[in-house]
Amino acid sequence: MSNAAAAAPLSQRRRIDPLPFLRSAATSLLLLAVFWALWEGYKWLGERVGIDWPFTVNERTMPHVHEMFGQLFEPSRRNGPLLIDVLADAALFTAREAAVGFALGATIGFAIAVVLSESRLLQRGFLPYIVASQTIPILAIAPMVVIWINPKLPDPLAGWGAVAVIAAYLTFFPVAINTLRGLTSVDPRAVELMRSYAAGRWSILWKLRAPASLPYLFTALKIAAPAAVVGAIIGELPSSIQDGLAGAILNFNQYYVTSPPSLWATNIVAAAVGILFFAVVAVAERLVVRRAPENVA
Amino acid sequence: MTEAAAAAVSIRGVSKRFERGNVLALDAIDLDIGPGEFVSLIGPSGCGKSTLLRVIGDLVQPTEGEALVNGKDAHRARLDRDYGIVFQDAVLYDWRTVARNIGLPLELAGWDRGRRTERVAEMLGLVELEGFADHHPWQLSGGMQQRVSIARALSFSPALLLMDEPFGALDEMTRERLNGELLRIWHELGATVVFVTHSIAESVFLSTRVVVMSARPGRIAGIVEVDLPQPRGPETREHPRFAEHITEVRRLLRSGGMEGL
Numbered sequence: 001m002s003n004a005a006a007a008a009p010l011s012q013r014r015r016i017d018p019l020p021f022l023r024s025a026a027t028s029l030l031l032l033a034v035f036w037a038l039w040e041g042y043k044w045l046g047e048r049v050g051i052d053w054p055f056t057v058n059e060r061t062m063p064h065v066h067e068m069f070g071q072l073f074e075p076s077r078r079n080g081p082l083l084i085d086v087l088a089d090a091a092l093f094t095a096r097e098a099a100v101g102f103a104l105g106a107t108i109g110f111a112i113a114v115v116l117s118e119s120r121l122l123q124r125g126f127l128p129y130i131v132a133s134q135t136i137p138i139l140a141i142a143p144m145v146v147i148w149i150n151p152k153l154p155d156p157l158a159g160w161g162a163v164a165v166i167a168a169y170l171t172f173f174p175v176a177i178n179t180l181r182g183l184t185s186v187d188p189r190a191v192e193l194m195r196s197y198a199a200g201r202w203s204i205l206w207k208l209r210a211p212a213s214l215p216y217l218f219t220a221l222k223i224a225a226p227a228a229v230v231g232a233i234i235g236e237l238p239s240s241i242q243d244g245l246a247g248a249i250l251n252f253n254q255y256y257v258t259s260p261p262s263l264w265a266t267n268i269v270a271a272a273v274g275i276l277f278f279a280v281v282a283v284a285e286r287l288v289v290r291r292a293p294e295n296v297a
Numbered sequence: 298m299t300e301a302a303a304a305a306v307s308i309r310g311v312s313k314r315f316e317r318g319n320v321l322a323l324d325a326i327d328l329d330i331g332p333g334e335f336v337s338l339i340g341p342s343g344c345g346k347s348t349l350l351r352v353i354g355d356l357v358q359p360t361e362g363e364a365l366v367n368g369k370d371a372h373r374a375r376l377d378r379d380y381g382i383v384f385q386d387a388v389l390y391d392w393r394t395v396a397r398n399i400g401l402p403l404e405l406a407g408w409d410r411g412r413r414t415e416r417v418a419e420m421l422g423l424v425e426l427e428g429f430a431d432h433h434p435w436q437l438s439g440g441m442q443q444r445v446s447i448a449r450a451l452s453f454s455p456a457l458l459l460m461d462e463p464f465g466a467l468d469e470m471t472r473e474r475l476n477g478e479l480l481r482i483w484h485e486l487g488a489t490v491v492f493v494t495h496s497i498a499e500s501v502f503l504s505t506r507v508v509v510m511s512a513r514p515g516r517i518a519g520i521v522e523v524d525l526p527q528p529r530g531p532e533t534r535e536h537p538r539f540a541e542h543i544t545e546v547r548r549l550l551r552s553g554g555m556e557g558l
Contacts, residue, residue, distance in 0.1 A: 189388050192356045196382045197402040197453075198375060207401065211392050289392075 036065050063261045068268060071261035083262060087248060087269040094232050094244040095273050097160045101167025102228035102277070106221060108168065109175025116176075117183035117209065118201065134173050138231065142166050143238040150239070159241060166235030171224040178220035182213025218285040225281045226274035233270065245270050303368075305457055305489040306330040306353055310362035313348055313515075322348045324514035325362070330506075332456070335483055335490045337500035337507045339546065340553065345515025346493045347461050353491060354382055354459050366457060378406060380457040381450030385465045387442035389434035389449075396421070396430035399449045406453055420448040423482060440471040447479070451486065458483075460492045464499070476502055480529055497550075501525075501542045502533060509546055511553025518553030521545045 039062070046057025055061050072084040080086075112130070116123045146162040153161040186209055194204045236246035245266065252263040306329070313323040322345040330336050338346040351357035353364050355371035366374035374380065381402075389398045399420050400413045408416070421427050424444040434442055443463060450458060463479075464472040476499060483490055494500050500507045504523050511518040523542050525533055533539060 187388060189384050189386070190390070192351075192354075193382065193384075193388055194405075195356060196354060196375065196378075196380065197405045198378050199405050203405055207405070208390070211390070214392070 039065055060257070060260050063264060067261040068264040071259070071265045072268075076262075083265060084269075087245075087266060090243065090245045090248045091269050091273050093160070094229065094236065094246070094270075095277075097163040097235070097244065098167050098228040098232040098273070098277065101164035101169075101232060102171050102225060104164060105168035105171025105228065106175050106224065109172035109220070109224075110179055110217070112172065112176040113179035113183055113213075114205065114210075116180050118205075123180070130173065130176060133169075138166065138170065138234055139238070141169070142235050145169075145235075146239045159239070160244075163232050163235035163239055163241065163244075167228040167231035170227045170231035174220040174223045174227070175217065178216045178223075179213050182216025183209045185216070186212045214289050218281065218289055221281045222278055222285070225277035229270070229274040229277055245273070303331075304329045304365070305332045305334065305367060306491060307365040307368075308349070308353070308362070309365070311349070311352055311359045311364060312361040313345065313352065313357065314360045321514035323352070323359070324516050326515070326517060328508060328517065330489060330491060332489055333487055335480075335492065335503055335505045337492045337494055337504040338510060339494055339497065339500045339507060340510030340515070340518070340550070341512045342495065343515075344510040344512040344553075346510055348515070349510075350459050350461050350491060350493050353457075354380060378402070378453050379455055380459050381453070381455040382459045383443070383446050383450045383461070383463045385462040387434070387439075387446035389442055389445055391434055393434075394430065395426065395432050395434065395437070395445050398434065398445055399452050402449060402453045416452060420452050423451070423485070424448045424478070438471075440467055440475060443467065443475065444478070447482070451482070451488070454486075456488055458488050458490045460490065462493050462495065465495070472496075472499070477530065479503065484528055497543055497546050498534070501539060501546060502529065507542075507546055509549035509553060511550075516553075519549040521549065 042051075043057060043062045043064070045051065046062070051057045072082070072087070074083055075081065076083040076086045112126075116126060145165050149162040149165055150159070153159075157164075183205075190208055190212075191204060194208055199207065233244065233246045233249070236244045237250075241247060248266045249263070249270070252259070252266050256263050308326050308328040311323055311326045312321070314321050322343075326349060338349060340346050348357055352359050353366060353371060355364075355375040364371045366379050369377065369379070389395075390401070393401065396414075396417045400408075400417045403413045403416060417430070418427075421430055424447055426441060426444055426448070429437065429441070429445075434445065437445065447463070464475050467475065479490075480503060490503075492500070492503060501521075501523055502525075507521040507523060509518045509521065510516065521542055525536055525538055525542070
């Protein structure tokens with residue numbers, strides 16, 4: 001037992017110290033600056049000495065970082081809206097698909113984990129198929145999902161509902177596997193204690209197994225959140241959806257020769273959506289999971 | 298009233314064979330424990346003392362025989378919440394405060410919040426942890442955690458307390474202090490205690506009877522009636538009969554196959 005420490009006064013319990021937070025934020029910014037410097041340094045050197053392996057360094061392959069960000073505030077086409085406005089709309093569209101898919105996948109994943117945790121037989125029977133589901137390339141099943149689901153969708157979901165399902169397909173797997181692990185990792189004596197209080201299966205699940213599995217669940221959600229965004233973008237491709245980030249990526253890919261920074265700017269926005277999803281889950285974890293400090297990842 | 302109904306715990310011909318390894322952990326154990334008794338089970342590791350405790354608690358099913366608690370079969374007694382159990386580790390829930398850990402059995406028993414709060418405060422007083430209600434388990438020392446675990450086991454006022462080496466993981470000084478506290482609580486509540494230990498001194502100090510077990514298969518090697526005066530305190534360890542009882546227990550352990558004692 002590692003917690004022989006004397007009881008800390010209550011006031012010190014859940015206070016969030018600003019200093020470590022500022023420090024980690026400063027570290028992140030510093031790393032960003034280092035990455036920027038490395039990019040620009042390699043570009044400068046590459047253009048000077050003519051690096052052509054693994055790729056030729058020039059204005060087209062490696063635009064300036066400030067150009068990528070600067071492009072966001074240029075018109076997306078002649079007399080058109082700013083690129084950042086176009087991308088913000090696309091990001092919002094994709095984020096909606098990803099968020100709905102994430103919620104759907106997390107719910108299904110959790111439900112699967114609960115069912116499998118209650119029966120070892122089901123666990124043995126079903127787990128191989130759940131694993132197998134993830135070996136099918138998402139690009140192979142995405143068109144089928146679109147064909148199956150799209151015609152049946154009610155109006156508000158029309159078009160993007162199928163993409164949410166594809167995002168859910170990528171989300172449920174880590175959630176199911178990790179939550180199952182969490183639900184079954186409970187100390188056997190904790191279960192005996194619950195039985196000594198005459199607790200039934202249901203109470204043991206909700207008062208013991210589920211709370212004990214929360215750290216596992218949140219680890220899975222942190223993996224799944226950016227994956228849901230990637231899933232949504234990939235799902236948009238076979239669905240021929242133009243309004244999301246996939247449409248923007250395809251579009252600016254075509255015009256890469258004339259305007260490389262536009263595609264880079266799109267990638268930055270797509271990455272930002274993924275990071276935002278991760279951050280939301282991370283904040284939720286801080287609010288929900290209360291554990292011994294040494295157990296916090 | 299039959300004799301079985303009068304006993305707090307009545308063990309009738311209980312045998313337990315574990316399928317894995319085909320081990321006979323308990324061999325035809327008979328034991329009656331009267332209401333208000335403090336009975337220790339002591340023996341070498343593998344003598345089945347923890348298994349016997351779990352049979353009483355309906356956490357392990359005997360292969361043969363039966364255990365009765367308050368005249369009911371162990372299963373009925375478990376569902377009626379007739380006993381509280383304490384393990385070697387406190388097994389507290391990290392995500393619950395001390396108060397909510399102690400209140401968990403009451404929550405499961407359907408007590409409303411007001412009664413729960415009242416009862417939890419009472420239990421915190423009993424184990425002398427007033428002021429720690431809102432702490433989390435990981436903020437407490439090992440000894441304090443074990444006191445929370447005892448408070449939790451007693452929260453719903455079970456007539457029987459089952460303890461499986463509850464102080465085995467604590468240092469000697471904390472253990473002796475908690476021994477004293479346990480006796481005080483036992484006197485205050487008048488509960489029956491079945492206490493598994495591998496400390497001879499602890500078993501003699503605490504118990505009204507020490508049941509000495511032998512290993513493989515687990516049998517009762519003998520029972521020592523401890524007639525040290527009550528209430529007991531630090532002076533009990535210096536009582537001349539204390540050393541004599543320790544010798545008796547040690548002899549029985551040796552006769553049960555513990556060489557070199």
